[in-house]
Amino acid sequence: MSEYLAAAVLLIGAFFMLVAGLGLIRLPDVYSRMHAATKATTFGMGGILSAVILFFQAAHVATHAILAIFFLFLTAPVAAHLISRAAYRKGPGLAPVTRLDEYGPYLARERSTSQTKNDINSHN
Amino acid sequence: MPLATIVFSLAAIWILMKGTGSAGDFFVGLLLAALIIRFLRKCYHQEKSFLRVGRIGRFVVSFTRELIVANIQVLRVVLSPRIRIRPGILAYRTRCRTPFGVTLLANSITLTPGTLSVDISEDSKTIFVHALDITHPDEVREGIRLGLEEPVIGAVE
Numbered sequence: 522m523s524e525y526l527a528a529a530v531l532l533i534g535a536f537f538m539l540v541a542g543l544g545l546i547r548l549p550d551v552y553s554r555m556h557a558a559t560k561a562t563t564f565g566m567g568g569i570l571s572a573v574i575l576f577f578q579a580a581h582v583a584t585h586a587i588l589a590i591f592f593l594f595l596t597a598p599v600a601a602h603l604i605s606r607a608a609y610r611k612g613p614g615l616a617p618v619t620r621l622d623e624y625g626p627y628l629a630r631e632r633s634t635s636q637t638k639n640d641i642n643s644h645n
Numbered sequence: 646m647p648l649a650t651i652v653f654s655l656a657a658i659w660i661l662m663k664g665t666g667s668a669g670d671f672f673v674g675l676l677l678a679a680l681i682i683r684f685l686r687k688c689y690h691q692e693k694s695f696l697r698v699g700r701i702g703r704f705v706v707s708f709t710r711e712l713i714v715a716n717i718q719v720l721r722v723v724l725s726p727r728i729r730i731r732p733g734i735l736a737y738r739t740r741c742r743t744p745f746g747v748t749l750l751a752n753s754i755t756l757t758p759g760t761l762s763v764d765i766s767e768d769s770k771t772i773f774v775h776a777l778d779i780t781h782p783d784e785v786r787e788g789i790r791l792g793l794e795e796p797v798i799g800a801v802e
Binding site for chain 1: 658661662712715716719720722723724728730731732733734735736751752753754755756757759761762763764766767771773775777779780782
């Protein structure tokens with residue numbers, strides 16, 4: 522019985538991974554794509570790892586899976602933050618559909634006030 | 646967080662990673678945790694009580710709810726025949742004051758509906774948030790304030 526439950530949860534997880542992949546292709550710019558790449562993948566991986574827990578029903582498997590979910594939730598937003606930040610500073614800009622940008626003016630001010638801090642590397 | 650809490654949670658994570666739970670393992674975990682804390686001591690500063698289980702629970706509940714809503718929303722956007730989004734970046738003045746609070750808030754923003762933290766200002770007071778639908782910037786701000794910031798402040802500040 523729990524095998525069917527595990528299969529269902531596994532499918533839901535895999536489905537959200539698919540959505541994340543489609544999002545990467547269909548959305549217009551780096552920032553919108555990061556939405557798909559962080560939210561749907563954490564949810565998808567959560568589903569897949571939950572299915573692992575349900576299928577094996579062993580304490581040592583469960584603890585590893587729970588830890589993996591925990592660290593994924595911790596690291597995915599950090600990665601998304603760094604990628605979008607680096608993208609804004611160095612790479613392609615916002616998609617033409619973008620309606621509002623309050624970050625650009627801030628960045629311009631920051632660059633004009635401090636010459637040394639206009640590079641990502643010098644921030645670390 | 647008090648140092649004792651950090652040491653014990655690191656030891657607990659060690660036990661979980663090993664997957665076996667003997668007393669000896671826990672002792673080894675405590676030793677390793679103490680060693681790590683010894684080197685990173687400057688990063689932690691002592692503060693108030695950590696008996697906030699209720700508020701932390703409330704944060705986890707509201708975070709989980711937002712996470713599910715976020716995924717349904719991404720799902721709707723991605724699977725709709727025509728991508729209709731009005732994205733933009735807005736500045737969000739945060740009332741979180743501790744570095745841990747700001748970090749937790751920024752991470753939660755990324756994992757919840759339609760919003761993504763792009764950067765934090767030099768003085769850690771403004772979070773720049775990319776949103777998929779920015780037709781009403783103040784509604785987005787209000788959503789962050791009520792759904793995430795209040796629980797974060799309650800839980801860790």
